[in-house]
Amino acid sequence: MKDESAFGDYSTDEFGQTDLVSNHTVFKDQHYYRALVRGHDLPVETFSSFIHEATHHWCFISPVGTALSLLYLSIAKKVLRWLVTGEEDQLKEALDDRAAFDIAVRWLRPLSEGLAQFAEYDVLPPYSGPLLSPPLTATLTHLFNLPRLVSEAPENDRTPAFYRLRDDINRWRLSRQTIERKSELLLQPIAVERSAYLLGYLTVKQLWRSAQRFYKELKDADVFLMFIRKLVWADYSLVAELLDRRQPGLRRGLRFGQALHRNLYAIRQMNFDEDVPWSQWEELLGASMVKGPSPLNAADPRAFAGLDTVELVAQGRQLQLEYFREAAEPFQFASEEFPFPQTYFLDLLSERNLMWLGQMDAKWESTGPKVGRIVAEDGVVYERFNLTQSDDRDLNDLYLDIYVDLYSEYQLTTVGNERGVFGFATREELSDAVKSDLMKKRLDRSQTAKLTALIHNAMQTYVRDTNYGEQLDKFWKDGGLELLNDSYLGFAFNFNDQARSAINENGLADVLQNDGELVRGVSAITLASSAEMSPEEMVLTCADLSLDPQEIVRRVRELWPEESLPVASINPDGFLISAF
Amino acid sequence: MEQIRVFGLSRLETLDLKKQFPEAEITFESVGSDVHQAELVTAALVGVSLIGLQALAAWLMKNREQEKIEKTIEVVQPDGTRRMERFTFQMSKSTSQADVVKALAEMTKVDVTKLLQTE
Numbered sequence: 001m002k003d004e005s006a007f008g009d010y011s012t013d014e015f016g017q018t019d020l021v022s023n024h025t026v027f028k029d030q031h032y033y034r035a036l037v038r039g040h041d042l043p044v045e046t047f048s049s050f051i052h053e054a055t056h057h058w059c060f061i062s063p064v065g066t067a068l069s070l071l072y073l074s075i076a077k078k079v080l081r082w083l084v085t086g087e088e089d090q091l092k093e094a095l096d097d098r099a100a101f102d103i104a105v106r107w108l109r110p111l112s113e114g115l116a117q118f119a120e121y122d123v124l125p126p127y128s129g130p131l132l133s134p135p136l137t138a139t140l141t142h143l144f145n146l147p148r149l150v151s152e153a154p155e156n157d158r159t160p161a162f163y164r165l166r167d168d169i170n171r172w173r174l175s176r177q178t179i180e181r182k183s184e185l186l187l188q189p190i191a192v193e194r195s196a197y198l199l200g201y202l203t204v205k206q207l208w209r210s211a212q213r214f215y216k217e218l219k220d221a222d223v224f225l226m227f228i229r230k231l232v233w234a235d236y237s238l239v240a241e242l243l244d245r246r247q248p249g250l251r252r253g254l255r256f257g258q259a260l261h262r263n264l265y266a267i268r269q270m271n272f273d274e275d276v277p278w279s280q281w282e283e284l285l286g287a288s289m290v291k292g293p294s295p296l297n298a299a300d301p302r303a304f305a306g307l308d309t310v311e312l313v314a315q316g317r318q319l320q321l322e323y324f325r326e327a328a329e330p331f332q333f334a335s336e337e338f339p340f341p342q343t344y345f346l347d348l349l350s351e352r353n354l355m356w357l358g359q360m361d362a363k364w365e366s367t368g369p370k371v372g373r374i375v376a377e378d379g380v381v382y383e384r385f386n387l388t389q390s391d392d393r394d395l396n397d398l399y400l401d402i403y404v405d406l407y408s409e410y411q412l413t414t415v416g417n418e419r420g421v422f423g424f425a426t427r428e429e430l431s432d433a434v435k436s437d438l439m440k441k442r443l444d445r446s447q448t449a450k451l452t453a454l455i456h457n458a459m460q461t462y463v464r465d466t467n468y469g470e471q472l473d474k475f476w477k478d479g480g481l482e483l484l485n486d487s488y489l490g491f492a493f494n495f496n497d498q499a500r501s502a503i504n505e506n507g508l509a510d511v512l513q514n515d516g517e518l519v520r521g522v523s524a525i526t527l528a529s530s531a532e533m534s535p536e537e538m539v540l541t542c543a544d545l546s547l548d549p550q551e552i553v554r555r556v557r558e559l560w561p562e563e564s565l566p567v568a569s570i571n572p573d574g575f576l577i578s579a580f
Numbered sequence: 581m582e583q584i585r586v587f588g589l590s591r592l593e594t595l596d597l598k599k600q601f602p603e604a605e606i607t608f609e610s611v612g613s614d615v616h617q618a619e620l621v622t623a624a625l626v627g628v629s630l631i632g633l634q635a636l637a638a639w640l641m642k643n644r645e646q647e648k649i650e651k652t653i654e655v656v657q658p659d660g661t662r663r664m665e666r667f668t669f670q671m672s673k674s675t676s677q678a679d680v681v682k683a684l685a686e687m688t689k690v691d692v693t694k695l696l697q698t699e
Contacts, residue, residue, distance in 0.1 A: 180592055187591035195622075511597060516595035 015049035018056035020065065020105065020463035021072045022350040022452050024445065027055045029359030033402050037360070037381055037413050038426055043142040044172045048181070050143055055119040055225070057355045059112060061299050062233035062409070063320065067242050069352065070323040071101050073345050077331065079462050080340065084333040096249035098459075102472060103253025103480070107260055110193055110488050114200025115225060118208070121182055121201075122221040124169060124528040125162035129217065131285055132404040136301060139353075140165060142404050142411055144488045144547065163383055170531045174542040176525060178231055182523040183516075185580060187507040190492070190500075192485050198507055199485075202492035202580065204228065206565075209579060210494070214273040215281070226285045231529050232263050234300045235318030237309040243319040250475055254483075261487040262468055266306070266492060275567040281353060294534045297409045324349070344451050347442045354412070356445050357402040362415075364395040374398060382425055385415070390422035401445055403558055408434055414443045494579070499562045508567065509580070511560055520545075521552035522580070525568040529578040538558045538576060549576060563572065581605075582628040582687060585654040585662070589624040589639055597635045604635035616667070625656070628690055630681075636679035640669075649672055655688050 006441050016027040027033070059065055072395040073242060078094040081087060119135055126132065149161035188198035207228065211218040218224045232238070240257045287302040288463075302386075305313035327349060330342035343346075362381060366372040370387040372395075373380055381400065396418070403412045410430055415423040421444045430438070463469065476484075493500040502511055514519045524547055528538040535549035549568075553576075556568040561568070565579045586654045592670045605627030626632045649669040658661050669675075669683050685692045 180590075183592045184590050187595075507589075509591070514595050514598060516592055516599065519592060552601060 015052055018060060020453065021069045022348050022448055023057055023060045023065075023069070023355070024355075024452070025057060025355050033357035034360045034376070035140060036357065036398065036402055036411060037376075037457040039145075041145050043170045044144075045142055045175075045177070047139060047169055047172055048178065049133050050096065051119045051123065051139045052116045052365075054138055054355060056112065056404060058134050058299060059229060059233045060114060061352055063236050063241070063303075063316070064108070064233045064301055065237050066296060066352070067239040067320055067323070068101060069349070070320065070327050072099055073327040073348070074323060075101065076459060077327065077345065079458050080331065080368055080455065081333050082462065083336050083458055084335060084340075091462070093245070094246075095463075095466065098463065099249030099250035099472060099475075100242055100256070101105050103250070103475070104256045107257040107484055107487065110196040110200030110203060111260070111264075111424070112200065113196050114202075114204040115229065117185060117197065117201045118204045119223065121178075121185075121527060122171065122205070122208070122341065123225055124221065124531065125165045126220050126222060127159075127162070127221065129318070131217075131220075131223050131282060133222050133229075134227075136222050137409065138404055141409060144168075148565050166531075170533075173527045173531065174471065174545075176545060179520055179523045179527065179542075179545070182527060185507075185521045186519065186523060186526070187509050189505045189507065190489075190503050191490070192198075193481060193503075194505065198503075199488050199492055201489055203264070204487045205579060206491055206494045207264065210268050214270040215278050217278050217282070223285070224393060227281065228267060230285060230300075230304055231267055232260060234304050235259075235313070236265060236303055236305070236320070238263070238311035239316035239320055240312045241316075243316070243323055250471075253475075254480070257484060257487060264487070264491055272307070272491050274534060276303065277290055295349045295352060296320060330470065333342060335336045340454075341447075341451070344443070344448075348448060348452070351441055351443065351448070352405045353407055354441075354443075359402070359445075359475065360400050362398040362400050364392065364398055366392050366395070374400070376400075385425065387423060399446075401443070403443075405434075410434065413439070416444065420444050420447070432519070463555060480506060494537065494565055495561055499565045500563075502524065504558075511567070512556075513559065518552065518555060521547055521549070522556060522568045522578075525549055525552060525576050526578040526580050527577045529568075533576055534574050535570065536575060582658060582688070582690065583625045583656040583662075584628060584636060584684075585609075585623050585625050586636070586651065587623055588623075588651075593639060593642075594624065597653055600638065601631050601635040603629070603631045605632060606628070606635065609653060617659070626654075628688065630692070633642060633681045633684050633690070635694075637677050637684060640667075640676060640684075641671075641675070641680055644671075653688075 016025060017031070018025045026048060029046065029049055032042055033483070035042055061071070075094045075097045078090040082091055086188065123136055125140060144165055146158070146161055146165070146457050150156050150158045150165065153160045168205045184199055185201060188195040190199055193198055205207065208218070208221065208224045211224055211227070218227060238256060238259050241259050242252060244252060247255065284302060284304060303313060303317060328346045331340055332342065332343060334340040334342060338380050343515070360376055362374050362376045364372050365375055367384070370392055372385055372392060374382040374385050398415055398417050401414045401416070401421070403414070404410070410426055413425045414421045415425065424438060424443065489500060504510065507520065508522065512522060524538065524542060528541070530551070533541065539547065553568050554566070555572055560567045566577050567580055569577050591608065593597045597622060598604060598606065598636050601602060607625045626636050640694060648671060649667065651667045653667055654662050665687050667684065667687050669680055682692065
């Protein structure tokens with residue numbers, strides 16, 4: 001992948017980045033994933049980055065994520081048309097849409113990062129229960145070969161495999177690297193204009209703690225992850241607020257933010273718990289694992305609607321379909337000077353379900369007519385590869401792109417060269433429907449990345465010459481930013497004003513007397529608390545770090561009086577607890 | 581006061597450095613405030629003083645196994661003007677913190693003698 005730096009809007013961190021528009025993920029540690037082509041297991045340290053980015057991917061393919069992508073592509077199409085033809089008639093609408101897009105993305109950012117970090121630090125394979133989120137399923141299946149572990153157990157019981165993987169993940173979480181990464185999170189500023197990370201993470205964490213009081217099943221962090229995603233990212237009433245062009249863009253953005261806040265409030269209050277039995281939630285959340293028939297609902301085949309949002313949900317679905325038709329229309333303004341592929345927009349939308357893990361170089365060695373072996377630096381990758389869509393004349397240098405589909409649970413490697421992609425291989429036997437779907441896709445990420453960069457630049461070029469930036473700044477300065485912070489701050493501290501005022505620009509640093517070692521100790525306890533460990537278990541798990549949880553808890557007790565929001569404590573049953 | 585702007589120095593490492601060099605002035609800035617930026621990768625601003633340079637040197641030398649220190653840093657003048665510098669330093673077993681401080685001072689064109697007089 002030669003050009004992957006400039007995308008429309010993305011979630012980015014030290015692991016990599018996931019582009020909201022194309023759902024293209026670029027990992028910084030992508031060399032690890034080359035082992036997947038040969039079916040090898042990956043080291044446990046890949047857990048954090050994979051599940052973090054997979055969670056972004058899963059959110060971005062939701063109804064709200066897809067709506068944002070469609071909105072962006074609609075704007076892009078109008079701007080490209082202007083670039084090629086000079087016609088300005090659609091630009092006002094494009095700018096208006098852009099305002100709705102930018103505000104909504106910023107409003108979602110804390111939640112987006114909060115969920116990804118919650119997956120990274122709190123989600124574990126379950127002790128029991130049928131639900132498993134797509135990011136966790138993909139992590140266990142593709143990185144740690146869950147099917148093989150299960151097949152080794154008597155009667156294909158997955159429980160022993162889950163116990164083993166829980167232990168591996170817990171040991172990784174209590175390693176120095178993860179403890180220090182979590183420490184960095186706890187030291188982030190709390191205001192959204194400085195950082196979205198701690199604010200988002202604490203919001204998700206407190207909502208999780210609160211939700212367990214209503215449904216015991218939500219004690220499982222992975223099930224809660226599915227639950228909160230469904231109630232926010234899969235809510236078509238938010239899609240309706242975002243895409244309804246009868247409202248000006250700024251207002252659409254604001255209404256989207258208010259609706260998001262309402263949904264978070266609903267999760268905290270859970271006024272529906274007595275009317276909706278858990279079995280109904282289980283059915284709805286489990287339905288997300290059924291293969292989706294179209295790019296619009298790959299991970300959410302069943303729409304979710306609250307009792308009071310049925311109409312808005314119907315409107316959101318209708319609007320999304322209209323935007324999809326608009327975006328999927330071939331781009332007809334390409335010319336010799338501007339050779340933009342007509343099907344770019346449809347290609348991008350139809351490939352958003354695939355998560356790209358990286359690329360590797362390889363060589364072609366012919367062994368017969370249209371048959372050959374594919375060889376990488378460290379040996380043969382495919383011994384007998386049949387060419388069905390290309391001949392082998394002049395075939396030499398190749399590149400292999402590695403993907404997983406989080407929603408249909410398969411792994412895919414495409415084979416291509418500078419002329420494009422001409423074949424693919426999978427380790428699993430794919431259904432005819434999936435094969436047929438794959439054959440229709442272009443699967444050329446280099447091209448997608450290049451064209452998406454071009455679109456992004458075109459948008460920037462246009463926006464730069466308008467007063468759009470000033471208008472948006474004014475929106476945030478005139479109360480937007482305050483509202484955005486207020487949308488999260490109450491939840492993040494469980495409406496405990498004293499706790500809220502103690503955490504500021506330096507996160508927990510001031511509370512913990514700027515003592516780096518104490519911060520590390522507290523971070524370790526927060527991680528051990530999610531794994532339901534006792535102090536003794538924690539010491540055994542990270543014996544090499546010489547941590548003394550009892551002493552850390554004693555020190556924190558003197559520094560943090562808020563017992564309802566514990567930083568590091570021990571409950572009456574002798575287990576470590578933390579709200580952070 | 582002049583400042584040195586550097587990427588990669590984490591908040592946790594800063595707490596450790598401040599324990600060793602309590603007088604060092606280290607702050608953080610967000611890299612842009614819009615959604616296009618990485619927020620966990622923030623830039624640290626180290627105030628240029630003898631203690632500040634010592635703290636920076638201690639951080640750069642954290643990995644004693646490395647043969648060479650290579651780091652791009654930015655010197656920010658009190659009037660806000662900035663200039664980028666590439667700091668390279670060949671490490672050996674006998675390298676001391678004072679050697680790295682001296683090299684940092686030379687590169688940033690800071691007069692160490694003057695710093696010594698003021699501290």
